[in-house]
Amino acid sequence: MSGDARVIRIGILGSGKGSNCAAILDACAAGKIAGKVVLVLSDVADAFILERARQKGIEARFIGPSQFKTKLEPEREEQVARQLTEAGVELVVLAGYMRVVKAPLLRAFPGRIINIHPSLLPSFPGLRAWEQALRYGVRITGVTVHFVDEGVDSGPIILQSAVPVFPNDTPESLHARIQVTEHQLYPEAVRLFAAGKLRVAGRTVKVLE
Ligand code: GRF
Numbered sequence: 440m441s442g443d444a445r446v447i448r449i450g451i452l453g454s455g456k457g458s459n460c461a462a463i464l465d466a467c468a469a470g471k472i473a474g475k476v477v478l479v480l481s482d483v484a485d486a487f488i489l490e491r492a493r494q495k496g497i498e499a500r501f502i503g504p505s506q507f508k509t510k511l512e513p514e515r516e517e518q519v520a521r522q523l524t525e526a527g528v529e530l531v532v533l534a535g536y537m538r539v540v541k542a543p544l545l546r547a548f549p550g551r552i553i554n555i556h557p558s559l560l561p562s563f564p565g566l567r568a569w570e571q572a573l574r575y576g577v578r579i580t581g582v583t584v585h586f587v588d589e590g591v592d593s594g595p596i597i598l599q600s601a602v603p604v605f606p607n608d609t610p611e612s613l614h615a616r617i618q619v620t621e622h623q624l625y626p627e628a629v630r631l632f633a634a635g636k637l638r639v640a641g642r643t644v645k646v647l648e
Contacts (some may be wrong), residue, residue, distance in 0.1 A: 443550075445473065445476050445550060446473050447473065447474045447475070447633045448474070448526065448527045448528050448529050448530075448609070449463070449467075449473070449474045449475065449476045449477065449528065449529070449530050449531075449532055449631075449633075450476070450477065450478045450479070450523045450526060450528035450532070450534075451463065451476055451478070451479045451480070451482070451488075451531075451532045452478065452479075452519070452531065452533050452534070452536040453478050453486065453487065453488040453494075453533070453534040453535045453536050453539040454483045454486055454488075454535055454538070454595075455481055455483070455486055455487070455488060455535040456482060456486070456488065456535070457490075457534065457535065458618060458621075458622065459487075459490070459534040459535060459622065459625050460476075460479060460488050460532075460534045460535075460580065461478040461491050461621075462474065462493075462556045462621070462622035462623075462625060462626050463532060463621055463626050463629055464492070464495055464497070465626075465636050466626035467590065468495075470546065471509070471626060471630060472629050472630045472633050473630070473633040474629060474630075474633040474635055475527060476497055477497070477498065477526045477527065478497070478498050478499075478500070478522065478523060478526040478528060478620075479491075479492035479497055479498070479499040479500075480501075480502050480519060480522065480523075480639055481499070481500075481502060482502045482505060482511065482536070482537070482538060483501075483623075484563055486627060488534070488535070489501065489539045490622050493516065494521055496586055498526070500522070502515065502518075502519055503515060503518070507538075508538075509535055509537075509538055509539055509540055509589045510538050510539045511541070513541065513542070516541055516542075516544050517543045517577050519524060519528055519543075520543050520547035520548070522543050523548070528548075529551060529631055530548075530551050530553070530633070531544070531548050531551060532553055532619070532625075533552065533553065533577065534555065535555075536554075539591055540552060540587050541589075542589075543590070544593070545587070545589060547580075550639060551640075552586065552587040553584060553585065553586055553587060553597065553628060553629070553632065554585055554587050554594070555560065555582065555584050555621055555624070555625050556568060556583045556584075556585065556592045557569055557574055557580075557582060557614065557617045557621065558581060558582075558583065558598075559581040559582075559583060559599055559601065560583040560585065560592055561582060562575075562580070563632070564593070565591060565592065566582070567610070568580070569614040569644060570577060570610045572604060572615060573608060576605065577604055578604055579599040579601050579602070579603055580601075580602055580604055581599055581600050582599065582602065582624050583596055583598070583599045584596075584597045584598045584599075584624055584628040585597055586639065586644070587629045595639050595642050595643065595644045596642075597612070597628045597631070597632075597637060597644050598624050598628045598637075598646075599624075600620050600624050603616075603621050612632025631646060636648050637646075
């Protein structure tokens with residue numbers, strides 16, 4: 440990347456251990472992504488994703504308590520949108536964020552929110568997709584990075600990668616294998632977005648390279 444290349448400002452939302460966040464931070468630090476993570480937010484006060492970000496000197500904040508489990512109150516989500524906007528964020532990356540994104544955030548960042556899901560969508564949307572895959576008995580599952588719309592794991596697909604399911608897999612072993620692929624695919628999708636290489640036409644995302 441050349442020194443005067445434009446660098447986009449990235450905000451990350453997560454609820455858990457933040458290994459995808461770490462992969463994106465590393466790719467930015469290595470100059471693989473023309474982007475900079477400026478803010479990490481979590482709906483879980485003691486989520487390790489916040490700790491990871493702070494260790495790298497990145498501003499990291501707890502969103503605040505919420506009465507719901509699967510979404511934020513509209514006022515709370517407005518606050519999240521405001522914090523991201525005030526930080527100058529241009530791309531919102533959901534990295535293990537366990538709530539459904541609603542209108543306040545979608546309106547503030549149209550076409551600028553992406554998510555990673557641990558299956559080959561549209562198979563196995565929703566929670567614990569690797570367990571769903573094991574229960575169903577598929578031989579191949581995978582990873583999907585997609586734009587976020589008002590549905591659950593339903594937006595236009597940016598990248599997908601397959602992961603094999605082995606006969607002796609446990610939920611833990613399969614999820615661990617899926618995560619190895621996630622840590623390659625998510626930084627690559629963010630790189631493409633930051634480089635202006637993604638064009639959305641209806642449900643289809645064209646990658647310009
Ligand atoms: C990943 O498997 C991701 O696909 C799913 O939640 C998990 C988050 O893991 N949405 P981490 O917090 O990034 O380690």
